[in-house]
Amino acid sequence: MQVAIIKYNAGNVRSVLYALERLGVEAVLTDDFETIQKADKVIFPGQGEASSAMKYLKQRNLDRLIKDLRQPFFGVCLGQQLLCEHTEENDTECLGIFPIKVKKFPAFDKVPHVGWNSLENMDSPLFKDLEEDPYTYYVHSYYAELSPYTIATTHYMHDFTALIHKDNFYAMQAHPEKSGKVGETILKNFLAL
Structure with missing residues (x-):
């Protein structure tokens, strides 16, 4: 199985590569069109700032490439937010695959949201073999x-x-690569799609 991780100057790439290695999958980190198009699965990781990430994607025409992909595609954290229509983070237009707005948590509570929190109302093959309301690890303000x-x-x-799905696109706000057995199971289920 060929797995491509899209390189776009966003963080947490190494931890995603290590998580896949633990599952016996060797992925390639790339922004090469042909490699991404030929991959069986594509992962869009992220930890960073939306406008600079979108700028990088547009400069390399990766924004257009992503929209045309037909294989199973998995966005993580910022990777999920960039698949949406618009984010309040620096008033940024995103990829628009999901017609959803990304908003900032109000400042009256502890922001960013950091730590373990449960997944609820789960409805997807991504959750096969998971118990009810499992915990995943979050670091985000949007x-x-x-x-x-x-x-x-x-x-x-x-x-x-927490997670979204449309056609071949799946995405998760929490970090599966930092979410222990639960995150590993979600990644494994994605790879099995």
């Missing part, structure tokens, strides 16, 4: 609003989208 594409929620101040 969240995707609830929508018909939401396949799991998490509560922090209010419910927000």
